[in-house]
Amino acid sequence: MSFYIARKNYEEFDFNGFFKCVSDEDVERVLEKNRLTEIDYLTLLSPRAEGHLEKMAQKAHRLTVQHFGKVMLLYTPLYLANYCVNHCIYCGFRVHSGLERKKLSLDEVEAEAEMIAATGLKHILILTGESRKKSPVKYIRECIEVLKKYFTSISIEIYPLEEQEYAELISAGVDGLTIYQEAYNEKVYAEIHPAGPKRNYRYRLEAPERACRAGIRTVNVGALLGLHEWRSEAFFAGLHANYLQRLYPAVEVSISPPRIRPYPGEFQTFVTVNDKNLVQYVLAYRLFMPRGGVTISTRERAELREHLVKLGATKMSAGSCTAVGGRSNTQSTGQFEISDRRSVAEMAGMLYAQGYQPVYKDWQVV
Amino acid sequence: MEDVLRIGGQELTSRLFLGTGKFSPNSLIPEAVRSSGAQVITVALRRVDQGSEEENIASFVPGDCIMMPNTSGARNAGEAVRIARLARAAGYGNWVKIEVITDNRYLLPDNFETIKATEILAAEGFVVLPYMSPDLVAAKKLVEAGAAAVMPLGAPIGSNRGLKTRELVRILIEEIQLPVIVDAGIGRPSEASEAMEMGAAAVLVNTAVATAGDPVAMARAFGLAVEAGRTAYLAGLGATRQYASASSPLTGFLSD
Numbered sequence: 001m002s003f004y005i006a007r008k009n010y011e012e013f014d015f016n017g018f019f020k021c022v023s024d025e026d027v028e029r030v031l032e033k034n035r036l037t038e039i040d041y042l043t044l045l046s047p048r049a050e051g052h053l054e055k056m057a058q059k060a061h062r063l064t065v066q067h068f069g070k071v072m073l074l075y076t077p078l079y080l081a082n083y084c085v086n087h088c089i090y091c092g093f094r095v096h097s098g099l100e101r102k103k104l105s106l107d108e109v110e111a112e113a114e115m116i117a118a119t120g121l122k123h124i125l126i127l128t129g130e131s132r133k134k135s136p137v138k139y140i141r142e143c144i145e146v147l148k149k150y151f152t153s154i155s156i157e158i159y160p161l162e163e164q165e166y167a168e169l170i171s172a173g174v175d176g177l178t179i180y181q182e183a184y185n186e187k188v189y190a191e192i193h194p195a196g197p198k199r200n201y202r203y204r205l206e207a208p209e210r211a212c213r214a215g216i217r218t219v220n221v222g223a224l225l226g227l228h229e230w231r232s233e234a235f236f237a238g239l240h241a242n243y244l245q246r247l248y249p250a251v252e253v254s255i256s257p258p259r260i261r262p263y264p265g266e267f268q269t270f271v272t273v274n275d276k277n278l279v280q281y282v283l284a285y286r287l288f289m290p291r292g293g294v295t296i297s298t299r300e301r302a303e304l305r306e307h308l309v310k311l312g313a314t315k316m317s318a319g320s321c322t323a324v325g326g327r328s329n330t331q332s333t334g335q336f337e338i339s340d341r342r343s344v345a346e347m348a349g350m351l352y353a354q355g356y357q358p359v360y361k362d363w364q365v366v
Numbered sequence: 367m368e369d370v371l372r373i374g375g376q377e378l379t380s381r382l383f384l385g386t387g388k389f390s391p392n393s394l395i396p397e398a399v400r401s402s403g404a405q406v407i408t409v410a411l412r413r414v415d416q417g418s419e420e421e422n423i424a425s426f427v428p429g430d431c432i433m434m435p436n437t438s439g440a441r442n443a444g445e446a447v448r449i450a451r452l453a454r455a456a457g458y459g460n461w462v463k464i465e466v467i468t469d470n471r472y473l474l475p476d477n478f479e480t481i482k483a484t485e486i487l488a489a490e491g492f493v494v495l496p497y498m499s500p501d502l503v504a505a506k507k508l509v510e511a512g513a514a515a516v517m518p519l520g521a522p523i524g525s526n527r528g529l530k531t532r533e534l535v536r537i538l539i540e541e542i543q544l545p546v547i548v549d550a551g552i553g554r555p556s557e558a559s560e561a562m563e564m565g566a567a568a569v570l571v572n573t574a575v576a577t578a579g580d581p582v583a584m585a586r587a588f589g590l591a592v593e594a595g596r597t598a599y600l601a602g603l604g605a606t607r608q609y610a611s612a613s614s615p616l617t618g619f620l621s622d
Contacts, residue, residue, distance in 0.1 A: 065577050067524050069388020120418055152415075217441075250441045250468040291471060357390040361415040363439060366452065 002209055003243045004202045007184070007236060015042075015232045022046040031055055036288045041238055044284035045231045053280060060286040060312045067291050071357045073315040074347060075123035076116055077157070077297075079324045080104050080143055084129030086196030088182070090227060090260055090270065093129040095196065102324040103134055109146045115327045117150040119319055119344040122361040124151045125178060130159035130198060137165050141172045148173045152364035155218065159197070160207035166214035173365045176218040177211045178295075179204070180258065184236035188228040208240075212248035217363070219244055219253050220295055225273040225281075226260035234281040238288050245292065254293025254315065257281050261299050261339065275304055279311060286312035298340040302350075305340055309354055318347040369600060371567055373545060374461060374493030374514045376432060380405045381562065382592040383434070383547065384585065385572025386423055387413075388524075394581050395426040402585035407431045408463050408570065410438040411453045424458065434495065436463035443482035450487050462487060463517070463549075464496040473523040477504040481511050488512025497549050500534035505542050515544050517570060520561065521551025524573040528557040532564075539565045555584075555591030562595025563603060 027049045030040040043049065044056065081103035084093040092099060104112065116124065124147060128135040140158060147154055155176030156169060166177070183189040186201050193199045208219045221240050223233035237255050245253045259273050282294055296305055296313045298320040305316060320338050321327050342350070348358040371378040384404040389395050399407060407427045414424045414435070427433055435453035440446035443466065450462040464487070466479040480496045481504065488494045493514045498504055500518035508516050518535050521527035528551060529535065539546045545567030552558050558569045571588050578584035 065388075066526065066573065069573070069576055070390035071388065120421065122415065122417075217439075245471055249470055252470055291473070352391065355390055357392060358421075359413065360418065360421050361413060363412050366448065 002206050003240055004205050006243055007205075007239070010236075010239075015229075015235075018042065019046045019048070019231070022048040024048060024051065027052045031059060031287075038235075038239060038242070041284055041288040042231075042235050044287060045234055045280065047231075049284070050276065050280060053276070053283065056280070056283040056287065057311055060283045061310050063286055063290045064310075064312050064314065068314050069357075070355055071359050072309060072313065072351050073123065073359045073362050074121060074318045074344060075125055075153075075155075075315065076119075076121050076317055076319050076344070077125045077127055077322065078109075078112055078116065078147075079127050079322060079326070080109065080140070081128045081131070081135040082324045083131035083134035085131050085133075086129075086198040087194050088196075088198060089192050089194065090182075090224070101134075103139075104143075104325050106142060106146055108325055108328070109143050111328050112325060113147055113150040116319070120360050121319070121344055122151055123153040123155070123363070125155045125157055125176070125317075127157045128159070130196070132159060137161065137168060141169060144169065144172045144174060148365070152361050154365065155220075160204050161210065163210040163214050166211040166216060170215050175216065175363060175365050176220065177208060177216050178220040178256070179207050179211075180222045180224055180256065181205055181237070181240070182224045183227045184223055184233050184240070185228045192227055205240075208244055209247070212244060212251050217252065218293075219248075219251055220256055220293070221253075222256040222258060224258055224260055225278070226270050228271060230271065230273045230277055230281065234284070238285050241285075241289055241292055245289070252293060253289075254295055255285055255289075256295040256297065257285075258297055258299050278304075279308070282308065282312045298338045301339040302342060306350060306354070309351065309356055316347065318342065319344045369596065371545060373495070378405050378432075378568075380589070380592075381568040381596055382558070382589050383408065383549075383568055383570040384575065385570060386410075386427065386576075387438075387572055388576035389581060390576075392421075392423055392426045395423075396428050397582045398575055398585035399428055399431060401582045402575070402589035404585075404589065405431055406434055406461075406568075408434045408436050408572075409458075411435045411449050411456075411458075412439045414453075414456070414458075416456065432461055433458050434461040434463050436497075437465045437483070438467075440464075440466050440483075441468050442466060442476075443479040443486065446479070446483040447486050450483075450492060451490075454492070460491060461493045461495065464494060475499055475519070477501060480504075481507045484508055484513050485511035488514075495547065500531045500538055502534075502537055502541055505538050509542060509544055513544060515547050515567065516542055517547045517549035519550040520548045520557070521553075523550040525551055526553025526574050527551055528553050529560055532560075535561070535566070536564055555587040558588055559591040559595035559598075562592055563598045565599055568592070 157178040223237045241253045293314045295315040297317045351358045380403045382404045383406040415422045435458045437446040437449040466476045468476045484494045497517045521530040547568040548561040548566045549570040553574045575585045
């Protein structure tokens, strides 16, 4: 069994037909429940539920404060390399994008780490493009050795690995995995990944399970919003999180709802996902998974992120940079444009102003 | 006579233990501690940042309190033991609250791993207070393992649902010779009071205080409620009757 198999239950599901049948009473009934089923979750993702957003928000806020407190974990991404062998039609890192390629030396990793650590952050997410040749597991492990001196928690957002490779990185000091399925719709997935190892839908979809079996502590999954109709994508992302939580209860599971952002080169908006849609997704997920984490990146603009603090978010990036070595070299080009450019101190100030506590350290790998 | 709770060689006059998670800002913690009168304060070691004084949650605990690091984040006995040793090495004393949680949906404790960790740490001289599901057999094993108290949950952590495990906790209070401290689930001062009336040695509260509209005032309310409940327990609650006791008995005419 894997989520690939579990997802098949909805292979022929008529989402539009279901949404047409959802009534206000259905939404109200779900809002009165303590424990939501998968279909309840889908009900809250329906167009009909848009008329109940405030009630959803009030409940989501209550649940978030109850389970997490008025705190927000802050972290930042560090791009180690942007070499990539894939042809994803939506990404600035894709193999023929014309992007200048770079991979940090260990000295450069240290320089970036020093700059980030000076901001007070203790959690870091390291990223690479998908190139096993240019950014092999051995290189990532060497980088972790450097980063461990500066950070108490290290997560990875890299190409999918084998279970043994995850175990290797975990023993080196990694405690978290972020991996987005990009599109849960298998047909759309095939269209937007025309070539490269990333074409293997199932291998990517099952990567979090391999990491869980290897003993990872936190897993963050999600769909890249804008590649396909968002309601079903949000539904599958939530189901994926729920599936992982059920099978691996010791793992802290979270979702991210990233929206596609402009990137260097030609840009095409695939499907519009507006702020209201994003908020509905986060609220529905919070009600479905009261203890599930929600990560909001700097892809979203400052004003929206400020509102999301009270709508279910539990983790936010700060002081972000999507360019390899971009903190010490301002000429580098990033994977996508950042929307919220505030520093860690500015983010902390915003959180304090809302009556929230920024958390810099929430785990320590020893 | 002064009513004192003795744990790990320490004498406590307050029977309210306070948690430090979820406060915003952390600067409310000392005020809440003072207002509640709590003497034992638990801190998640995972959040202790010794490199940053202003963000170090441990630095908000008043110096005259007993700091009880907890092993939040531990998924097995080995991790709990390692966290406890780190806490002691970092200078946080030898009290430790064992939290081994392998269920992130309800945050229910793993009693089996908790017993293992308790055995190891008690042998190393720690004052071990294990958070547990209220199970009599597990509680007895914790006593054998060297626990200084047992801390059954009243309801899942952070749920504020109250004493849902009332009957099981009552059995522990009756059968376990160690202090029984109700930890987790207490949402209202009246529920803390109820636990104390039942004979619990203390209660540990966090979410209900930290997420209250006015955490400092709520901390005070819990302090008072625990005191009231304890006083009622010591006073001996009057027997409850199903029927009224008539002032004009129907059988008063009968004589020997």
